[in-house]
Amino acid sequence: MITKEQIKIFNDKISKAQSIVLCGHKNPDGDAVGSVLALARLIELNYGKEVICMYDGNVPDNLDNVPLRYRMRYYTHVDDNIPVDVAIVMDYGIERNIGGPKKFLDKAKFIIEIDHHINDKYVGQLCIDDQSAAAVAEIIYELICAAKWKSDLTVWTLLMTAIITDTGCFKYSKNGRVLKVAADLVDGGVNIQRIMDDLANKPRKTVITESLVAGNAEFFYKNKLAIAIIDNKQYKNLDGRGETVLNLLGQIHGLDYIALLKEQKPNQIGVSLRGRFKPVEQIAVALGGGGHEFAAGAVVKDTLENVKNRILELFKEVIK
Secondary structure, eight states, X not given: XXXXXXXXHXXXXXXXXXXXXXXXOSXXXXXXXXXXXXXXXXXXXXXXXXXXXXXXXXXXXXXXTSTTGGGEEEGGGSOTTOOXXXXXEESOOSGGGGOTXXXXXXXXXXXXXXXXXXXXXXXXXXXXXXXXXXXXHHHHHHHHHHHTOOOOHHHHXXXXXXXXHHTTTTTTOSSTHHHHHHHHHHXXXXXXXXXXXXXXXXXXXXXXXXXXXXXXXXXXXTTTEEEEEEOHHHHTTOOTTOHXXXXXXXXXXXXXXXXXXXXXXXXXXXXXXXXXXXXXXXXXXHTTOEEOSSEEEEEEOSOHHHHHHHHHHHHHHHHO
16 A cells, blocks of 8 residues: 555655656566556656656557556667656666666665565665555556556557556456456556557567477376477567467366576576466576566576476476
């Protein structure tokens, strides 16, 4: 629950700030992009402050049509010498997930964090965190209500986009609260069909690559675990996190777990994990990552073969 004291500190710091930067985690997903842009819009509407939104890594092509997408700037395109009165970091989970924008946080006079992950170490002096929230966008909505901010349809659409993507169209909702938020957003004028159509937007090469990868998946432990691999050559065709692979494999009857390994660079493997009614978060933590109960991931500095073997060992214990 957001407290009056948190609202007071937020109001004070933002009202006095001359320069504000916002960022999410590296390779931002729909929740990171949607929440960053929604909060930026809210700050401008309610405080009259222009903010800088930045990111590191890649933004998936299916987010090209979200409102204010042009406001997201790659961090190297932001002047290193700008002063930073307030930095707001959202949806980051683990400090190293912040990536390049971390240098702007390091020189900020005050840091605010807004997150729904389990953090290994808090980076903010003001922490508005809620691990029971299904998405950071849910926390932003609660901020709007608690602070009595004015809002608009652009903000509502961004929040709904964030919620839809981070909950897997509500599959990973932790409780009914996020559904109530979604209902309020729809009543406020949000068009869910339009959002879903906009999110169905990937290059042909990406869909073809993901389909081939899903078709070549291997199955282990009496078909309870599927492992799909995207090598470095295929990774260049990948958009985002390979959701098509995960969704296709997730339809297989009797399958409990899915692991997607993406060779981002030599000896750098991105791992996406999904569980069908089975938790995978602790597997991700064991790999140095984290996430949600049924959807988590990590980036592991090792060879593709070693990471695959490590995942097989970790799931062997779980499935046993």
